[in-house]
Amino acid sequence: MEAPLLRVEGLQTHFASELGTIKAVDGVTFDVPRGGVLGMVGESGSGKSVTGLSILRLLGSRNATIAGGRILFKGEDLLQKSEAEMRQIRGGSISMVFQNAMTSLDPFFRIGDQLAEVIKLHQGLRGKAARDRALHALELVRIPDPVAKLKSYPHQLSGGQRQRVVIALALACEPDLLIADEPTTALDATVQKQIIDLLLDINRELGTAIVMITHDMGVVAHMCQTVAVMYAGRIVEHGAVEDVLRSPEHPYTRGLMASVPRLHTEASAAGRTRQRLYQIGGSAPLPLRLTDGCAFAPRCPEVGPECWTVDPPTVGFRDGQEAVCHRRAEETVEEDLRVRA
Ligand SMILES: Nc1ncnc2c1ncn2[C@@H]1O[C@H](COP(=O)(O)OP(=O)(O)OP(=O)(O)O)[C@@H](O)[C@H]1O
Ligand SMILES: [Mg+2]
Numbered sequence: 001m002e003a004p005l006l007r008v009e010g011l012q013t014h015f016a017s018e019l020g021t022i023k024a025v026d027g028v029t030f031d032v033p034r035g036g037v038l039g040m041v042g043e044s045g046s047g048k049s050v051t052g053l054s055i056l057r058l059l060g061s062r063n064a065t066i067a068g069g070r071i072l073f074k075g076e077d078l079l080q081k082s083e084a085e086m087r088q089i090r091g092g093s094i095s096m097v098f099q100n101a102m103t104s105l106d107p108f109f110r111i112g113d114q115l116a117e118v119i120k121l122h123q124g125l126r127g128k129a130a131r132d133r134a135l136h137a138l139e140l141v142r143i144p145d146p147v148a149k150l151k152s153y154p155h156q157l158s159g160g161q162r163q164r165v166v167i168a169l170a171l172a173c174e175p176d177l178l179i180a181d182e183p184t185t186a187l188d189a190t191v192q193k194q195i196i197d198l199l200l201d202i203n204r205e206l207g208t209a210i211v212m213i214t215h216d217m218g219v220v221a222h223m224c225q226t227v228a229v230m231y232a233g234r235i236v237e238h239g240a241v242e243d244v245l246r247s248p249e250h251p252y253t254r255g256l257m258a259s260v261p262r263l264h265t266e267a268s269a270a271g272r273t274r275q276r277l278y279q280i281g282g283s284a285p286l287p288l289r290l291t292d293g294c295a296f297a298p299r300c301p302e303v304g305p306e307c308w309t310v311d312p313p314t315v316g317f318r319d320g321q322e323a324v325c326h327r328r329a330e331e332t333v334e335e336d337l338r339v340r341a
Contacts, residue, residue: 003075004031005209006055006177011069013047013054015061024050026233027069032177035207037200039220039241041256042230048213049099051230052179055211056090057081073177092122095170096179099213102162102186105154111138111165112150115172122173137168140206141198160191167198174206181213196223217257221245229253232295239321249315249323251300255280294326302327 013025025047032038040048053059055071057078071078073094078086090096098104106114115134119125125133131150138146141164154162163183170178180199184192200223202208212224220227220241228238229250237250248254258280282299294300297307306326315328 002034004072005034005036005074006032006211007070007072008051008055009070009072011051011054011071012067013050013059014065014067016063016065023233025054028228028230028233028235029069030228030235030238032209032211034176035203035209036226037203037210037212037224039224039227040211040213040230041215041217041220041227043215046230047233048230049181052096052181052211052213055179056094056096057086058090058096088122091118091170091175092173093175094177094179095173095175097166097170097181097183099181100186101166101181101183102159105162105165107154109153110150111152111154111157114165115150115169118169118172133172137172138165140171140202141165141168143168159187160194163187163191163195164198167195167202171202171206171208175208177209177211178202179211179213182215184214184219199223217245229256234295234324236296236325237321237323239317240319243318243321247317249317249321249328250296250325251302251327252280252296253323255299255301294324 008031009029011025011028012023015022015024028047028051030038040051042048050059054066055078057066059066066079069079073089078089081089109117112131112134115137116130119130119133119137123133134150135146138149143149143161143164149157149161149165154165157165163186167183178199183199184195187195196219199210199212203210203223210223212219214220224241226238227241227244228235229244229252230236231252237244237248237253244253245257248257280299291309292311293309294303294307294312297303300307304326310326312324312326313329314322314324315332316322
């Protein structure tokens with residue numbers, strides 16, 4: 001089997017805080033094949049952005065450390081690279097569209113100059129060659145009237161166009177991997193759909209692999225082949241999208257699926273209809289992890305005594321789908337005994 005483009009193995013990213021060590025990413029492992037699209041879902045604070053930022057070693061804050069694991073990109077561990085090597089990789093072979101990236105466009109520079117800067121840094125192109133490349137990047141993201149847009153300032157563009165420019169900046173050097181952190185959150189529904197479709201086209205046309213960080217299971221269903229569900233710094237379930245969406249195994253994934261904002265219409269006694277939005281009770285914990293046991297236990301509808309004290313095991317299902325859960329482990333043992341009896 002061909003080695004994956006990216007393999008994150010046992011990644012640990014910690015923040016020192018007054019309360020103790022926050023294990024924002026606590027032993028995360030996943031693969032992205034060449035040209036593949038992986039979805040990362042989970043509630044706010046589950047560690048999605050920190051995972052993405054760790055891959056590029058862009059944690060910034062002084063209290064952050066990557067305390068363990070490996071990040072193998074084309075077989076080479078990015079955690080062993082020098083800062084100079086990482087600067088070449090960032091925006092070169094791996095790019096990231098940051099959460100709230102639209103605000104990261106420099107308001108004082110023309111779009112064309114911002115693109116040319118990235119192209120100069122990574123490809124050493126200048127002058128007309130850099131401008132041609134910049135134009136090509138804008139064409140790639142299907143901005144209307146790209147020649148004129150090279151001369152525009154960010155405030156002259158609509159929100160959707162600005163997000164296309166952000167994606168153009170990330171794609172300017174034709175990376176092998178794009179990490180897209182909630183690239184559609186600030187946009188209205190129609191524009192969201194256009195941006196998602198754009199990313200899919202780019203994946204298909206250029207073979208750019210994508211890690212798609214999102215809250216939205218609909219986006220996962222539409223564009224990803226595999227999905228990793230994060231909870232409190234760990235991946236609690238992963239597998240092929242069609243398997244996980246059709247039969248989610250972890251109680252948290254089941255809750256997430258049920259809380260997809262779908263309007264359940266129920267006929268009431270009066271014959272009227274009312275709308276209902278399912279939600280998971282409780283809130284996501286701060287990943288301090290002071291004790292062993294399952295972090296989801298306080299909110300889990302299936303919680304048992306061992307869930308509070310013993311770390312849950314990883315249970316395998318069809319085609320590599322895995323869930324980290326005591327309940328599913330029990331059921332698998334019972335199933336085995338039934339088969340053997
Ligand atoms: N600089 C920091 N110092 C301390 N804790 C931090 C820091 N940055 C992030 N964290 C913590 O790490 C955890 C994971 O944060 P992260 O931003 O990855 O969540 P997320 O899944 O991307 O959430 P969202 O969906 O809101 O973007 C959170 O508990 C957060 O409070
Ligand atoms: Mg985030």
